[in-house]
Amino acid sequence: MSRKILRVDVKNDQIDVEEVSEDYVALGGRGLTSQIVFDEVDPTCNPLGPHNKVVFAPGIVTGTVAPTSGRISVGAKSPLTGGIKEANAGTSFAQKLAKLEIKAIIVEGGPVKSGYKALRLDADGAELVDADKWSGKGLYEVYEEIEEEFGEEIGIAGVGKSAELSGHNSGIAFNDMEGMPSRYAGRGGLGAVMATRGLKFIFVDDEGAPGVEIEDKQAFDRGREKLANALTSHDVTKPGGALNSYGTGVLVNIINEAGGLPHRNFSRGSDERASKVSGEIKAKEIEEREGKRPHRCSPGCLIGCSETWTKEDGKEPMGVIEYESVWALGPNCEIYDLDVIGELNRQCNDLGMDTIEAGNTIAVAMEGGVADFGDEGAALEMMDEIREGTPLGRILVNGTEFTGNAFGVTRIPTVKGQAMPAYDPRAIKGIGTTYATTPMGADHTAGYAIATEIMGVGGDLDPLSPEKAELSRNLQYSTAVIDTTGHCLFTAFAVLDIPEGLEGMVEEVNGVLGADLTVDDIPEIGKSVIDVEREFNKQAGFTKEDDRLPEFMREEELPPHNDVFDVSDEVLDEVLS
Amino acid sequence: MEIKVKFFASFRDKAGVPVARFCAGDVGELFKDVLCEYEGLQGEILDESESRFPLKKGVTVMVNGRNIRFLDGFSTKLNDGDSVAIFPPVGGG
Numbered sequence A: 001m002s003r004k005i006l007r008v009d010v011k012n013d014q015i016d017v018e019e020v021s022e023d024y025v026a027l028g029g030r031g032l033t034s035q036i037v038f039d040e041v042d043p044t045c046n047p048l049g050p051h052n053k054v055v056f057a058p059g060i061v062t063g064t065v066a067p068t069s070g071r072i073s074v075g076a077k078s079p080l081t082g083g084i085k086e087a088n089a090g091t092s093f094a095q096k097l098a099k100l101e102i103k104a105i106i107v108e109g110g111p112v113k114s115g116y117k118a119l120r121l122d123a124d125g126a127e128l129v130d131a132d133k134w135s136g137k138g139l140y141e142v143y144e145e146i147e148e149e150f151g152e153e154i155g156i157a158g159v160g161k162s163a164e165l166s167g168h169n170s171g172i173a174f175n176d177m178e179g180m181p182s183r184y185a186g187r188g189g190l191g192a193v194m195a196t197r198g199l200k201f202i203f204v205d206d207e208g209a210p211g212v213e214i215e216d217k218q219a220f221d222r223g224r225e226k227l228a229n230a231l232t233s234h235d236v237t238k239p240g241g242a243l244n245s246y247g248t249g250v251l252v253n254i255i256n257e258a259g260g261l262p263h264r265n266f267s268r269g270s271d272e273r274a275s276k277v278s279g280e281i282k283a284k285e286i287e288e289r290e291g292k293r294p295h296r297c298s299p300g301c302l303i304g305c306s307e308t309w310t311k312e313d314g315k316e317p318m319g320v321i322e323y324e325s326v327w328a329l330g331p332n333c334e335i336y337d338l339d340v341i342g343e344l345n346r347q348c349n350d351l352g353m354d355t356i357e358a359g360n361t362i363a364v365a366m367e368g369g370v371a372d373f374g375d376e377g378a379a380l381e382m383m384d385e386i387r388e389g390t391p392l393g394r395i396l397v398n399g400t401e402f403t404g405n406a407f408g409v410t411r412i413p414t415v416k417g418q419a420m421p422a423y424d425p426r427a428i429k430g431i432g433t434t435y436a437t438t439p440m441g442a443d444h445t446a447g448y449a450i451a452t453e454i455m456g457v458g459g460d461l462d463p464l465s466p467e468k469a470e471l472s473r474n475l476q477y478s479t480a481v482i483d484t485t486g487h488c489l490f491t492a493f494a495v496l497d498i499p500e501g502l503e504g505m506v507e508e509v510n511g512v513l514g515a516d517l518t519v520d521d522i523p524e525i526g527k528s529v530i531d532v533e534r535e536f537n538k539q540a541g542f543t544k545e546d547d548r549l550p551e552f553m554r555e556e557e558l559p560p561h562n563d564v565f566d567v568s569d570e571v572l573d574e575v576l577s
Numbered sequence B: 001m002e003i004k005v006k007f008f009a010s011f012r013d014k015a016g017v018p019v020a021r022f023c024a025g026d027v028g029e030l031f032k033d034v035l036c037e038y039e040g041l042q043g044e045i046l047d048e049s050e051s052r053f054p055l056k057k058g059v060t061v062m063v064n065g066r067n068i069r070f071l072d073g074f075s076t077k078l079n080d081g082d083s084v085a086i087f088p089p090v091g092g093g
Ligand code: SF4
Pocket: A068, A069, A070, A090, A295, A296, A297, A298, A301, A302, A303, A304, A305, A306, A488, A489, A490
């Protein structure tokens, strides 16, 4: 294997190329970022101080022709949670990096106060170039300029104004297939960690790249075929299936019907107005506006859940509006207009912010009296405050918990400082169990119990039943493995139901690594990734008391089912112990 | 006695309407009427080979926001004003 690790120190203008140590050979994606962060970052360090590092790693099979596998993981100590963080995105950037045989990039050193740089990578090597001219600008404009200067085919990772403000809500934006900054490793404030190391962008050009070496081609091809068959036959992932036809927004109606779509800062689980922002309506609008649907975030995806949303006149394409973003910037703020939500989403992308955190921030600000719920203009003005770096903007850019505390709000929907996604844990308790216990802070992707509780994938469990320790544990372990392979998490819909698909995923990994893993190894591998993350958090000062949901969710009944989150502390403690 | 039936995603296209109103005493009875009225949905919702719970894999039916799998299945009683939501297999996140 000729893969390598790049170590970049902007402050000292240094780039080192390192061999991949034996311990890292069988890792990729989340497994690798979490291990490197654990090995190299002091868990007690200030996340924005000189001792933190941000790590980029494509998945094990990323860059090959394995279907739906264009994922990149980004890891660091999170300024938002104070614990370990891995966030991943689907983008050709990931594939290009892997094809250049780069197993990981470790960005360290700093803090740097001025003189932002961009890291340029191609088949001839790596260099740091000046990036200051793009400081303070919106990312849509900047990504266009970068493509003009460095070529349309490059992969881009970058941070926006929110990261320059050291905002705890600042993500890392990757370019989509049209070059727009719409694919995010959004959660946990990783953008600010990158910016404080002095790095604003990474550009990857894979022309002439050697590609990903495959140790056992037969095993790889066998696996690829099995996984492709599963993805193209399962009702959720197949061509013309739900994800392909409506995108992730197809969940708006079903979660709202189930009483689990939070409205007005987690005050109600259902509201008739949700239908105005549903996936069905969005897909129809996209067709009428001649936007794009279906669409892929990266080459080689067989599902194609993505889209290109435009303004009403069909102009200014902005990329995808995911279900989570529609909800966070919409119903959670009592906003039920897709064009307003689209504009808020565009502003988040432009400023480099995570939409889930941003929508929750606006909602708690509304609850705190900054504006009325449903005030669309006020929500948009909050984005301007951030862009201008006003005192209010500097509160908002630090996320939901910071903003809630600043305005005396007690109903703050966060776990470990990170805001909850689009499912109320009082109506869907398995996802609440995941929010509470994952080392990442409230994160639905860490163990997507919705699949089983609402969609009947991988079994059927009553969403209102509090007995979800086993479900959440199994999902958290298998997710850690999928995030390590580099496959998109949406492959899980197919592989949880079709055993050959899961076998195929493992065989692809065996093919790339020359290993002989089996499906039975998955829980152990997943556990080893999560154990490392939990140990980091423990050393950072986290205890089991941090694995809890906010007080109001245990006491305040959520209409329409009028239930509270009643999963006991004992059950929560059992999930990953 | 009126039951509001809501169709979602591809079922909405196949039924041709988002909402319809029916009279029925339980879910089983309601389905007979729905499938009779909307031929486009025939073959989409029920799995005739499954006698215990003849709903196709991934199809979700909720009565007032509760999945009938966790109520009384096809015997779930319906009352005036109840709302029944029918979804094809969906996913996302
Ligand atoms: S399913 Fe969607 S998010 Fe996943 S790889 Fe495909 S287009 Fe990207």
